[in-house]
Amino acid sequence: MTRSDLVAKLAERFGQLTQRDTEFAVKTILDAMSDALARGHRIEIRGFGSFSINRRPPRVGRNPRSGEKVTIPEKLVPHFKPGKALRESVDDRLPVLDDEPIGR
Numbered sequence: 001m002t003r004s005d006l007v008a009k010l011a012e013r014f015g016q017l018t019q020r021d022t023e024f025a026v027k028t029i030l031d032a033m034s035d036a037l038a039r040g041h042r043i044e045i046r047g048f049g050s051f052s053i054n055r056r057p058p059r060v061g062r063n064p065r066s067g068e069k070v071t072i073p074e075k076l077v078p079h080f081k082p083g084k085a086l087r088e089s090v091d092d093r094l095p096v097l098d099d100e101p102i103g104r
Contacts, residue, residue, distance in 0.1 A: 003030075037078055047085040054079040 001009075003026065011022040033051065036043055043051040056075040063070050082090075 045083075047083055049080055049082040049086055052079050052081070053077070 007019070007022050007026050010026065011017055011019050014022070017025070033043055037051060037053055040053060042053075053076050056077055058074045059072050061070050061072045062068065
């Protein structure tokens with residue numbers, strides 16, 4: 001699902017909202033979440049999951065073209081941990097395919 005799919009779904013479900021209002025609401029929520037993560041806060045949405053920041057320590061990697069060692073600096077990256085209700089919902093809806101990997 002893309003951002004525009006989410007906007008369309010919300011506009012369809014809440015007929016009193018215009019497309020523009022729905023876009024503004026989605027943008028406001030996502031901006032607030034991004035801002036909270038940028039400030040180092042944790043976001044928890046009960047029944048859905050939580051977002052937090054993980055630290056990736058500096059490390060030495062290799063340039064794939066030249067094989068030369070490259071220092072990769074420390075990074076802070078967003079991390080999502082699904083809640084129990086989301087995990088169970090996805091697991092219940094997932095079709096079981098024998099001997100066939102998911103995604104093919």
